[in-house]
Amino acid sequence: MAKLNPFDLYDVASLLSEEELMIRESVARFVDERAMPVIAKHFEEGSFPAELIPEIAEMGLLGSSLEGYGCAGLNSVSYGLICQELERCDSGLRSFVSVQSSLCMYPIYQFGSDEQKQRWLPGMAAGEIIGCFGLTESHGGSDPANIKTHAKRDGDDWVLNGSKMWITNGSIADIAVVWARTDDGIMGFVVEKDMPGFDAPAIKHKMSLRASVTSALYFDNVRVPEANRLPNVQGLKGPLSCLTQARYGITWGPIGSAIACLQEVLDYTSDRILFKRPLAANQAIQIRLADMARRITAAQLISLQLGRLKDAGRMQPTQVSLAKWNNVRMALDIARDCRDILGGSGITTEYQAIRHLLNLESVITYEGTETVHQLVLGRELTGINAF
Numbered sequence: 024m025a026k027l028n029p030f031d032l033y034d035v036a037s038l039l040s041e042e043e044l045m046i047r048e049s050v051a052r053f054v055d056e057r058a059m060p061v062i063a064k065h066f067e068e069g070s071f072p073a074e075l076i077p078e079i080a081e082m083g084l085l086g087s088s089l090e091g092y093g094c095a096g097l098n099s100v101s102y103g104l105i106c107q108e109l110e111r112c113d114s115g116l117r118s119f120v121s122v123q124s125s126l127c128m129y130p131i132y133q134f135g136s137d138e139q140k141q142r143w144l145p146g147m148a149a150g151e152i153i154g155c156f157g158l159t160e161s162h163g164g165s166d167p168a169n170i171k172t173h174a175k176r177d178g179d180d181w182v183l184n185g186s187k188m189w190i191t192n193g194s195i196a197d198i199a200v201v202w203a204r205t206d207d208g209i210m211g212f213v214v215e216k217d218m219p220g221f222d223a224p225a226i227k228h229k230m231s232l233r234a235s236v237t238s239a240l241y242f243d244n245v246r247v248p249e250a251n252r253l254p255n256v257q258g259l260k261g262p263l264s265c266l267t268q269a270r271y272g273i274t275w276g277p278i279g280s281a282i283a284c285l286q287e288v289l290d291y292t293s294d295r296i297l298f299k300r301p302l303a304a305n306q307a308i309q310i311r312l313a314d315m316a317r318r319i320t321a322a323q324l325i326s327l328q329l330g331r332l333k334d335a336g337r338m339q340p341t342q343v344s345l346a347k348w349n350n351v352r353m354a355l356d357i358a359r360d361c362r363d364i365l366g367g368s369g370i371t372t373e374y375q376a377i378r379h380l381l382n383l384e385s386v387i388t389y390e391g392t393e394t395v396h397q398l399v400l401g402r403e404l405t406g407i408n409a410f
């Protein structure tokens with residue numbers, strides 16, 4: 024019998040189309056050749072690898088699921104595979120693409136006017152315009168219905184006041200899709216970086232997602248023209264539908280982190296000799312490695328089926344919650360266990376496990392905390408909203 028691929032035990036590759044396989048391989052090559060060699064340095068320095076943006080754009084990875092406006096028009100499974108390969112390198116790299124694609128380009132594409140789409144989407148697909156998404160506020164991200172940032176109509180403008188917290192790409196963004204309360208409910212505005220009264224300072228001292236920019240956004244009487252309001256959306260369903268898109272990609276990403284960690288400890292435990300034999304020869308180690316492979320396999324099948332449902336137009340937010348909860352928890356546990364198996368070496372960035380472990384502490388919190396996704400599933404099962 025043919026030897027199984029330890030990172031694809033159920034031959035998920037055989038369920039992918041030629042095009043999906045080709046996309047996965049080309050992103051994997053980019054990650055191995057261009058991103059992996061620089062990522063540990065960026066993580067240590069707390070800088071985002073902006074030098075990779077032109078190649079990421081060239082490969083069609085920005086807004087890859089959108090059609091027209093210079094976007095690749097790929098299916099959802101392809102988008103998932105892109106996220107998986109990028110996160111095999113670092114959650115920060117995947118976060119950049121998730122936010123640009125699902126949280127900034129998607130709302131402009133879905134809720135914007137023709138002029139807004141023409142104005143921003145081609146530049147965003149080319150990586151020349153960077154975007155961010157401002158929903159969370161410091162007083163409680165899990166409860167977005169309680170946002171306080173507000174916009175008041177004044178002639179042809181809206182006057183925006185308030186603040187946002189924990190915004191990926193904020194300080195490097197040219198535009199921010201900002202969700203604000205108005206007299207007619209929550210609306211989305213495209214705020215441009217040079218608008219007077221707008222500031223986006225980076226949040227310092229992060230121990231997680233260090234190779235990603237995270238910022239606060241401040242709005243002090245920012246005048247936003249009516250032409251920058253997204254005309255085709257009103258209410259919380261707007262930002263929540265963007266989050267469903269992004270979370271779908273996030274279900275795939277941590278599979279990449281987990282594979283990177285498992286690959287590293289498989290090499291390490293076969294080379295490291297303790298008590299006169301390879302570490303991998305111990306039952307206690309093999310059980311831990313087997314458990315990692317089991318959980319990765321389950322996550323791969325969950326995300327693939329979720330992607331097929333999405334491409335068939337049948338994916339539901341509760342299914343995304345289950346996948347985000349399962350797959351991020353899987354990767355976080357695996358990264359932690361791999362860190363331990365690496366012993367003292369596991370605490371340095373010479374090995375990947377601790378970087379993935381620290382990154383995944385953000386991934387389990389953002390885009391709906393683990394608890395919030397559990398409560399979504401609980402509501403589905405019981406019909407009772409426990410939020």
Ligand SMILES: Cc1cc2nc3c(=O)[nH]c(=O)nc-3n(C[C@H](O)[C@H](O)[C@H](O)COP(=O)(O)OP(=O)(O)OC[C@H]3O[C@@H](n4cnc5c(N)ncnc54)[C@H](O)[C@@H]3O)c2cc1C
Pocket residue numbers: 122155156157158159160161162163164165166188189190191192232237385388389390391392393394395409410
């Ligand atoms: C690195 C990073 C990047 C981010 N990027 C963005 C971005 O680009 N745009 C954006 O808008 N936001 C972004 N976020 C914000 C993120 O979505 C929020 O951090 C998240 O929603 C949680 O909100 P919070 O931090 O205010 O925690 P809280 O909502 O205060 O939650 C604190 C704790 O309470 C728990 N909890 C909450 N409600 C309940 C309940 N009813 N029952 C039981 N437990 C509960 C939570 O699970 C959590 O453990 C980012 C966050 C991070 C860390």
